[in-house]
Amino acid sequence: MQSLQDTVYNWLTIKVVADTRPDDTSAVETSAFFWELLKEEHHVQDINVERLEEMYVVACQTATETRMYRFPTELIDCMHNTIKEEPEKFRNYE
Numbered sequence: 001m002q003s004l005q006d007t008v009y010n011w012l013t014i015k016v017v018a019d020t021r022p023d024d025t026s027a028v029e030t031s032a033f034f035w036e037l038l039k040e041e042h043h044v045q046d047i048n049v050e051r052l053e054e055m056y057v058v059a060c061q062t063a064t065e066t067r068m069y070r071f072p073t074e075l076i077d078c079m080h081n082t083i084k085e086e087p088e089k090f091r092n093y094e
Contacts, residue, residue, distance in 0.1 A: 004042045008058055008069055009076075010034050012049065016080045024092050 002010070011034035018027040038044040038060070046061040056076050058069045083090045 001041055002037070004038075004044075004060065004067060005069055007034060007037050007042060008047075008060060009071060011038060012056060012058060012071065013076050013079055015049075016076060017083060020080060021083070021092075024090075026092070
């Protein structure tokens with residue numbers, strides 16, 4: 001099992017892509033997959049994401065605690081930026 005921080009990182013990275021490309025079936029399904037991992041394996045009940053200039057701040061609420069994570073925007077946005085720069089390499093296949 002991945003750590004909560006790793007799962008949040010993976011979910012957030014693909015969620016940024018899925019939110020900007022709602023027709024990208026792979027991104028939407030992968031985002032949903034990581035959300036299910038957050039709920040089922042880590043018991044996350046709620047998650048709040050705030051994008052600041054230099055940092056994404058993520059608060060994960062479980063039944064027993066709130067965990068806070070910070071990720072550099074350039075790290076989270078890397079996949080999305082690559083797709084924007086070379087869209088021909090990232091076509092949506094149904």
